[in-house]
Structure formats: C-alpha cells, structure tokens
Amino acid sequence: MDKIELNKCQKDKIAEICAEFGNAPGELINVLHKCQGHFGYLPEEVQREIARHLSIPVAKVYGVVTFYSFFTMQPKGRHSISVCMGTACYVRGAEGVLEELKKELKIDVGGVTPDGKFSLECLRCVGACGLAPVMLVDEKVYGRLEPKQIKGILAQYE
Amino acid sequence: MDTIRLTIDNREVEVEKGTTIFQAARQMGIDIPALCYMKLDNLGVENRPGGCRICVVEVEGRRNLAPSCSTVCTPGMVVHTHTMRVINARRTVLELILSDHPKDCLVCPKNGRCELQDLAARLGIREIHSVENAAVSTYKKDTSPSLKRDMDKCVMCRRCETMCNDVQSVGALSAVNRGFMAVVAPAFEQRLVDSNCTFCGQCVAVCPTGALTEVDHTGKIIQALMDPTKKVVVQTAPAVRAALGEEFGMEPGTLVTGKMVAALRRLGFDEVFDTDFAADLTIMEEGTELLDRLGRFLGGDKTVKLPILTSCCPAWVNFFEHNYPDMLDVPSSAKSPQQMFGAIAKTYFAEKIGVDRKDLVVVSVMPCLAKKYECQRDEFKVDGNPDVDFSISTRELASLIKSANIDFLSLPDEEFDAPLGESTGAAVIFGATGGVIEAAVRTAYEIYTGKKLDRIDFKELRGLDGIRHATIDFNGTPVNIGIAHTLGNARKLLDGMRAGMYNFHAIEIMACPGGCIGGAGQPFHHGDSSVIKARMDAIYREDAGKKIRKSHENPYIIKLYEEFLGHPMSEKAHHLLHTHYFDKHD
Numbered sequence: 157m158d159k160i161e162l163n164k165c166q167k168d169k170i171a172e173i174c175a176e177f178g179n180a181p182g183e184l185i186n187v188l189h190k191c192q193g194h195f196g197y198l199p200e201e202v203q204r205e206i207a208r209h210l211s212i213p214v215a216k217v218y219g220v221v222t223f224y225s226f227f228t229m230q231p232k233g234r235h236s237i238s239v240c241m242g243t244a245c246y247v248r249g250a251e252g253v254l255e256e257l258k259k260e261l262k263i264d265v266g267g268v269t270p271d272g273k274f275s276l277e278c279l280r281c282v283g284a285c286g287l288a289p290v291m292l293v294d295e296k297v298y299g300r301l302e303p304k305q306i307k308g309i310l311a312q313y314e
Numbered sequence: 315m316d317t318i319r320l321t322i323d324n325r326e327v328e329v330e331k332g333t334t335i336f337q338a339a340r341q342m343g344i345d346i347p348a349l350c351y352m353k354l355d356n357l358g359v360e361n362r363p364g365g366c367r368i369c370v371v372e373v374e375g376r377r378n379l380a381p382s383c384s385t386v387c388t389p390g391m392v393v394h395t396h397t398m399r400v401i402n403a404r405r406t407v408l409e410l411i412l413s414d415h416p417k418d419c420l421v422c423p424k425n426g427r428c429e430l431q432d433l434a435a436r437l438g439i440r441e442i443h444s445v446e447n448a449a450v451s452t453y454k455k456d457t458s459p460s461l462k463r464d465m466d467k468c469v470m471c472r473r474c475e476t477m478c479n480d481v482q483s484v485g486a487l488s489a490v491n492r493g494f495m496a497v498v499a500p501a502f503e504q505r506l507v508d509s510n511c512t513f514c515g516q517c518v519a520v521c522p523t524g525a526l527t528e529v530d531h532t533g534k535i536i537q538a539l540m541d542p543t544k545k546v547v548v549q550t551a552p553a554v555r556a557a558l559g560e561e562f563g564m565e566p567g568t569l570v571t572g573k574m575v576a577a578l579r580r581l582g583f584d585e586v587f588d589t590d591f592a593a594d595l596t597i598m599e600e601g602t603e604l605l606d607r608l609g610r611f612l613g614g615d616k617t618v619k620l621p622i623l624t625s626c627c628p629a630w631v632n633f634f635e636h637n638y639p640d641m642l643d644v645p646s647s648a649k650s651p652q653q654m655f656g657a658i659a660k661t662y663f664a665e666k667i668g669v670d671r672k673d674l675v676v677v678s679v680m681p682c683l684a685k686k687y688e689c690q691r692d693e694f695k696v697d698g699n700p701d702v703d704f705s706i707s708t709r710e711l712a713s714l715i716k717s718a719n720i721d722f723l724s725l726p727d728e729e730f731d732a733p734l735g736e737s738t739g740a741a742v743i744f745g746a747t748g749g750v751i752e753a754a755v756r757t758a759y760e761i762y763t764g765k766k767l768d769r770i771d772f773k774e775l776r777g778l779d780g781i782r783h784a785t786i787d788f789n790g791t792p793v794n795i796g797i798a799h800t801l802g803n804a805r806k807l808l809d810g811m812r813a814g815m816y817n818f819h820a821i822e823i824m825a826c827p828g829g830c831i832g833g834a835g836q837p838f839h840h841g842d843s844s845v846i847k848a849r850m851d852a853i854y855r856e857d858a859g860k861k862i863r864k865s866h867e868n869p870y871i872i873k874l875y876e877e878f879l880g881h882p883m884s885e886k887a888h889h890l891l892h893t894h895y896f897d898k899h900d
Contacts, residue, residue, distance in 0.1 A: 218503075
C-alpha cells in the first residue's frame with residue numbers, strides 16, 4: 157500500500173482522539189473505532205501515530221486492526237458497492253453477481269478501483285430478501301439482479 | 315502458606331493456593347503434554363495463552379474439558395489427565411493443528427528438535443483424518459541477516475510474542491490476521507530487517523517448530539574449509555564451551571573446551587583461536603575508557619558521559635540504536651570481542667603469517683544470532699571485505715561436527731593455538747550476566763589503585779536477578795555498578811536512570827536471559843531454564859580453574875600492545891578496536 161504523509165491537522169486529530177481516551181493502551185479498540193470514523197480507514201501512518209500516543213508497539217496496533225474485520229486499511233471508493241451474501245441472496249445467485257462485479261471492476265472483495273471510484277464489499281442480509289439477490293451502491297438498493305445488468309448499473313455512476 | 319487438597323489421577327495432592335492443574339500434576343510426576351505453554355522458572359517468564367488445548371484434562375462435575383495450564387486448582391477437585399475422552403480430544407486437536415502444517419519434516423531445519431514433531435510421536439498420531447479438506451497457508455517467507463521466518467510452520471503458540479514483548483520490550487512481533495492467515499509478524503507484515511527487531515533471536519530460542527530459525531551458514535563454511543586457496547581461522551565465544559556438549563547428549567553444564575578445540579581442528583580449521591583472547595582485549599580498551607571517563611568525572615569535568623554502558627552485545631547495540639538515539643555517545647565505543655578479534659586477525663595476524671586479508675576467512679562460533687547481523691554491518695568491513703566472514707551458532711557447530719563424521723564424545727582434550735587463543739578467567743566469564751563488568755572491575759581496580767586485588771571473585775556482581783547493583787570500593791572511591799540482562803530489564807534500568815532513580819558509573823547489559831549462556835544460538839532449552847543456571851556454574855568453574863584471571867595479565871595481550879597497538883586507546887587501537895553508533899529510530 158502506498159504510504160501517505162499525514163499533515164499537522166490530521167496528526168492533531170489523532171492526538172485529540174487518543175487524549176480523549178486518556179492515551180490508555182486498553183482503549184486501543186475505541187481509539188481505532190473513532191479514528192476510522194474520522195479518516196474512513198486506518199492507513200499505516202495513522203496506526204503509527206496511535207501506537208506512539210498509547211505507548212504500545214505498532215505491531216500490536218496492526219495485530220488488532222487485522223484481527224477485527226470491521227477495521228480496514230483500504231480507503232473506500234467514492235461509491236461503495238456491497239453485495240449481499242445472506243442465505244436468500246446466495247441461493248438466488250449472489251455469487252454470480254459478485255463474480256461479474258469483480259470482473260468488471262478488476263478488483264477483489266475489499267479492494268478499490270485504481271481511480272478511486274468504486275470499492276467492493278460483501279455483507280450479510282440487508283432485510284430485502286424478497287428482492288434477492290441484492291446489492292447496494294452507496295444507499296441505493298438494486299434487487300432481482302442478474303450479472304448482465306451490472307455493466308449498465310456501473311455506467312450510471314460518475 | 316495457604317494450601318488446598320485435590321485428587322489427580324486417583325492420587326491426592328496438596329498444593330499451594332493458586333497452583334494450576336498443570337503445575338500440580340508436574341509436582342506429583344505427571345507430565346501433561348503441552349504445546350503453547352512455556353515457563354522459565356528462574357527468569358520469571360511465563361507464556362500461557364491457553365490456546366493450543368493440548369493440555370486439556372477432565373475435571374469431575376465440569377461439562378467441558380479444562381485447559382490444565384490455565385485452570386487453577388480448587389479444594390476437592392477431582393482431575394483425570396488420561397481418560398478416553400481426554401485422549402480423543404488431544405489427538406483431534408493435534409490432528410487439526412497438523413492439518414494446517416507442512417509435512418516436509420525430513421527437510422525442515424528443526425527436524426529432530428521440533429516440539430510439534432515430538433508431540434505427534436508422543437500422542438501416536440499416524441493419520442491426519444481432516445487433511446483433505448484443510449486449507450494450507452502459503453505465507454511469504456522472510457529472511458534477515460540473522461533470523462528466518464517461515465510462518466506456514468507457525469502454530470500460534472505465541473511464545474515468540476511473549477519473548478519479544480514481555481521479556482525484551484522490543485515489540486517487533488505481534489499476532490496478526492485471523493483464521494488460516496493468522497501468524498505472528500512485524501507491523502504491516504514488513505520484513506524483520508525493516509522493523510525494530512534487534513536480532514536477539516529469543517523468538518527462535520523458544521519457537522517449538524521450524525517457523526523461526528537461524529540463517530544457516532554451515533554450507534558456506536564447509537566450502538571455505540575445502541578451498542585450498544583460503545586460510546580459515548575460527549574463534550569461539552566463551553558461552554559455547556559451556557553448552558556445546560548438550561548437543562551430544564552430555565549433561566547441561568558440562569565444560570567441553572578441549573573437545574571443542576579438537577573437533578574444530580578435525581573439521582579442518584587452520585588455526586583454532588578463542589574469542590576469549592579478544593574479550594581480554596575488550597577489557598583493556600573498555601576498562602581504560604571507563605577509567606578515563608571516571609578520572610575526568612572525579613576531576614570535575616562536567617562534560618563526561620557517565621555511566622559508561624558495555625557494548626559487547628550486538629542485540630543491545632541494536633536496541634539502543636532503535637530506542638535511545640539521544641544516548642548514542644553513552645555506551646563504550648569499544649567493539650564487541652567478535653569484531654575486535656576479526657579486526658586483529660585481519661591485520662596483526664594476517665601480516666604475521668603473510669596472508670592477504672581477502673584470503674583469510676574468519677569464522678566465529680557464537681551462542682548468539684545477532685552476531686550474524688553484527689559481522690555484516692558495513693562499518694566492520696574494509697573495501698567490502700568483512701573482518702568476520704561468517705558467524706555460526708553453537709547449534710550450527712554441532713551439526714558441522716556431526717556431518718564431518720567426528721565422534722565428539724571420544725575426542726581428546728586439545729589446546730587453542732597461539733597467539734590469538736590465549737585467554738584469562740576474566741574473558742571466560744563474559745559468557746554470563748555480570749561477567750563483563752566483573753572482568754572490567756578486576757582490571758580497572760588494579761590500574762586505578764596501583765594495588766593487587768586481594769580477592770578476584772566479585773560474587774556481588776553475579777546471579778540471575780534481572781537487575782542488580784553493587785558498589786565496589788576502589789580504594790576509597792566508591793564505584794557504582796548496574797547490571798541488567800534481557801532488554802526489558804535494560805529498558806527498566808535506563809528509564810530508571812533517566813528518572814534519577816540510579817546513580818551508576820558503569821552498567822553492563824546483555825540482551826539474553828542469563829547473558830550469552832542463554833543466547834539464541836545455544837542448544838534449545840525447551841523451556842527448562844535450569845539448563846541456563848547449569849551453564850552459568852560451568853562458566854565460573856572454568857574461570858576458577860584458570861591460572862591467569864585478569865585480562866591485563868594475559869601475556870599475549872601484553873605482547874599485542876608492545877608489538878602492534880602501542881597502548882590501550884592509542885590511535886591504532888582506536889582505529890581498529892572502536893566503533894560508532896547510528897540513529898535507527900523511526
């Protein structure tokens with residue numbers, strides 16, 4: 157992953173979040189949660205800053221970030237695509253939809269297109285089982301999907 | 315002492331409150347198998363993640379099986395360590411671990427010394443039922459100048475993580491990822507060389523499998539020995555002679571100095587020399603530096619950097635370069651004995667025998683894995699030619715001896731070659747924590763006071779306590795000495811010093827538990843730390859048996875200064891025997 161340089165304002169924000177939790181090593185998960193909320197993801201430089209403030213090895217921070225699937229080191233694309241892999245969607249062909257998305261976007265689940273336009277993820281059930289298989293692009297739900305529709309849907313986004 | 319009574323395998327036992335089932339069983343001679351659990355008694359180290367589940371036992375009245383390593387005994391508890399249910403559970407757990415483990419034991423560097431292999435043999439595993447469905451990880455391998463990581467062989471016991479974090483306070487390793495990709499790795503899964511790893515190798519010393527091993531140079535050494543155009547000389551560190559015998563089934567603490575020399579000669583080394591010679595030289599330089607700083611300090615010079623810190627231990631050097639970049643001018647500038655030996659061998663000795671340094675191969679046998687890294691540092695090379703060409707561990711020497719058809723146990727005792735093989739008792743004790751500073755005191759005292767020491771043994775500087783201090787009376791001048799072994803204790807000592815808790819003139823630091831005798835290149839202790847104590851006793855026995863026990867009385871050291879160096883800290887000595895340090899803080 158490309159290294160990013162944090163500016164002073166971003167560093168101050170991390171310091172502020174860490175201080176809010178008393179710079180306590182035991183608050184690592186809360187700090188990570190809040191930092192991801194602010195930055196959208198947890199790049200290497202953010203983790204190094206957090207380690208410094210909490211006085212813990214950066215390897216430990218990275219260990220926690222890679223253990224919990226909620227935390228991500230990948231920035232999200234401008235448009236976030238989520239394919240439902242819940243039972244109903246799965247049996248009605250969600251896997252084919254996902255494969256088509258991967259092929260069109262040339263990225264894997266968890267990835268972002270090089271132009272930063274789309275990111276691709278899976279989730280479990282959005283409560284629209286009647287429309288299975290379902291995918292979300294940002295907040296919009298697409299139901300009763302077939303792989304051949306994918307290209308057209310993606311073309312609608314800038 | 316509060317005690318409780320319980321029953322294990324139909325026998326009653328009384329144990330101290332707080333004892334685990336695992337420990338209680340051990341006390342009554344029941345050896346419950348374990349994989350992740352490790353306890354180094356006299357060093358206060360315990361790894362108890364309760365993760366492997368090999369040590370499960372049946373506790374009456376409890377629904378599930380209990381991990382004995384992390385279940386505390388309660389009064390009246392009835393435990394069974396060997397029931398059908400336990401046997402089946404243990405075997406299933408081990409089969410699952412093995413299902414995600416490479417099966418290439420025959421060509422694994424840990425073959426024959428692997429705790430997982432031993433466990434599979436002990437539990438009688440003949441088939442891995444779940445193997446066809448299991449995923450097998452293919453994690454990238456990582457090679458540094460000292461250590462190799464092959465994480466496909468990691469069983470997530472996390473002993474390495476305990477050593478790196480809790481014992482060494484280095485924090486280079488942590489458990490990362492989950493599921494089949496779960497391994498122990500540096501931050502961002504970068505290479506060890508790019509991390510803050512000090513190459514102390516304590517992770518290798520405790521790894522039960524072949525996941526963490528040393529970089530093996532035995533092949534290169536055989537090549538050099540077979541090359542008729544090369545003159546190959548070897549130096550052996552003090553701690554090696556106190557442990558090498560273990561690789562041949564001898565009792566821990568057996569001194570094998572003479573057999574080791576005989577074996578090296580039969581391996582084909584042209585000269586068998588001793589790092590101990592260079593240890594005496596280190597004392598001359600470091601001791602003089604101490605007296606110089608101390609003298610100026612007592613004379614009122616406020617710019618003097620005190621305490622002086624020893625600089626023999628390469629992992630310690632890496633540690634302060636990473637963690638204390640503001641203190642780079644505090645440690646002694648003296649090179650380590652390994653590097654002093656190399657510098658003298660490739661100048662003084664090469665000139666003496668009329669061989670070009672490029673045709674002289676210097677091999678070191680070390681209890682240490684950081685030495686492999688140290689000898690590759692650029693500042694220890696002349697026109698790209700290193701002062702020490704290869705550093706091998708005690709274990710690698712044992713395997714060289716075995717591969718060369720030498721029956722070690724029947725070897726006669728032989729003597730080191732002159733001139734770089736002569737040493738004193740002061741040099742031998744470099745191998746144990748406190749030894750370097752004791753050796754320095756023996757010499758510094760006599761030079762400073764101009765008097766003969768009444769006693770040579772400074773027992774107040776010895777022992778296995780992690781941080782020790784003593785004040786030695788230099789004929790009216792009290793000299794305060796601090797000693798720490800393990801990098802975690804070193805950090806505590808340095809931080810305490812910065813906080814004004816201590817007022818030392820000199821500090822010795824060794825990265826490994828017990829000093830070099832507990833080094834990562836030594837025969838595996840497999841969690842039995844009494845081995846380290848036995849080696850320590852052997853080191854002091856060797857010292858006590860030496861005719862000369864003070865470095866400045868070594869006749870060949872005196873001759874080296876007369877013929878070549880001039881005097882300690884002379885310009886030539888400074889050029890060849892001293893170094894400088896780098897800021898590696900990121």
